Amino acid sequence: MTKKIIISEFMDEAAVQWLAQRFDVVYEPDLCERLEALSALLVDADALIVRNRTQVNAQLLACQTRLQAVGRLGVGLENIDLAFCRQQAIEVIPALGANAAAVAEYVICCAMQLLRGAYAASSEVAAGLWPRERLINGREIGGKLLGVVGLGSVGRITANLAQAIGMRVVAYDPSLDAEHSIWQTVGCCAELDQLFREADVVSLHVPLSDSTRNLVDARRIGLMPEGAILINVARGGVVDEAALATAVLRGKLAGAAIDVHVQEPLPPGSALADVPNVILTPHIAGVTAESNARVSHFIAQHVAEKLNRSATPQ
Known part of the structure; x- marks a missing residue:
């Protein structure tokens, strides 16, 4: 079964295409504003990629059944309920140093x-x-x-x-x-x-x-x-x-x-x-054309590695 990744905020197009060649990818940058639709998509998703606007909490993840990773296109984790993710064995992956x-x-x-x-x-x-x-x-x-x-x-x-x-x-x-x-x-x-x-x-x-x-x-x-x-x-x-x-x-x-x-x-x-x-400025100090590419490819690669590891028989 092809693994499914949901991307709820903007991401470098080349990184999105790189993921789409390997996984079933749903990329809708405004999903962070449509929480019911996002929650519905997460029901059978294996990974979620966000920036800082998507509130990744118990309410959003209530219906998910197989989420393995949350990739954060940045480093701040205030919008992610880390305790809940740990409880659900969901790995949180920030883009440390990339921006x-x-x-x-x-x-x-x-x-x-x-x-x-x-x-x-x-x-x-x-x-x-x-x-x-x-x-x-x-x-x-x-x-x-x-x-x-x-x-x-x-x-x-x-x-x-x-x-x-x-x-x-x-x-x-x-x-x-x-x-x-x-x-x-x-x-x-x-x-x-x-x-x-x-x-x-x-x-x-x-x-x-x-x-x-x-x-x-x-x-x-x-x-x-x-x-x-x-x-x-x-x-x-x-x-x-x-x-x-x-x-x-x-x-x-x-x-x-x-x-x-x-x-x-x-x-x-x-x-x-x-x-x-x-x-x-509107929370863009870390977002440039270059840093967006670095951050996006960092998260794409690390989320892919996580999903590929889980698909490999132990």
């Missing part, structure tokens, strides 16, 4: 934009205005201190890129002991508050958990130097969005880049809507 370079580039690009502050003036210049006086005090990224919160694969590549363009880097990651080799090249902050007091740019790279929810609250934002920048490519719940908006509006922070949000898409009246010097 790290894209996220790191996003961080450095946003830091440059927000520090320089000159790249949103095109319409004024084209209209014959000349906002030169307002824009001549932009800041260079070289020599600035980047504080990296979380030194997983993304945090480490971000630190490397930052150092390559002349930034100094400090980091906070309590999961790494003091003897870890990373501290030979990156400054270690023993306390998170210390990092927030010192860094010109803070970049967040932690999963959302009970310990990281509202990790960056009004108090911690208040520790940051005047004119600092905050970049969140972790998860929306890590940052108190209302406190961040207030800090930018009052001039405490020079700006922020937020790719992940408490509610996605943003609801009407979001605290960060229309706040100047805030870059808002």
Whole structure:
């Protein structure tokens, strides 16, 4: 019997075709919005491939009878009920490291934009205005201190890129002991508050958990130097969005880049809507043409390996 794979969100077409040559594949990128249809398709599916919008929980999987794997086109697993999957002997496969370079580039690009502050003036210049006086005090990224919160694969590549363009880097990651080799090249902050007091740019790279929810609250934002920048490519719940908006509006922070949000898409009246010097993007820091291909082929190959192993007599 041919194994069946359901893909509920967008995936690189070449990876989809590679799977379709080997398995019975149902690829409908909007299935994440049609949960009844998705649940019905999972009744006899062997694998499910998702991004971050599909909520893989007991309700969705209630009718499945033979699911063996959930492939995650990314690394965050907050949308997957890991305990339930373990209970059902369903292997969860994240694309570890496959989009790290894209996220790191996003961080450095946003830091440059927000520090320089000159790249949103095109319409004024084209209209014959000349906002030169307002824009001549932009800041260079070289020599600035980047504080990296979380030194997983993304945090480490971000630190490397930052150092390559002349930034100094400090980091906070309590999961790494003091003897870890990373501290030979990156400054270690023993306390998170210390990092927030010192860094010109803070970049967040932690999963959302009970310990990281509202990790960056009004108090911690208040520790940051005047004119600092905050970049969140972790998860929306890590940052108190209302406190961040207030800090930018009052001039405490020079700006922020937020790719992940408490509610996605943003609801009407979001605290960060229309706040100047805030870059808002729709959870795409890790998605480029290149990273989508890498992530998609990584998951395609690993899901195929899982299904092929299970089909081999022991």
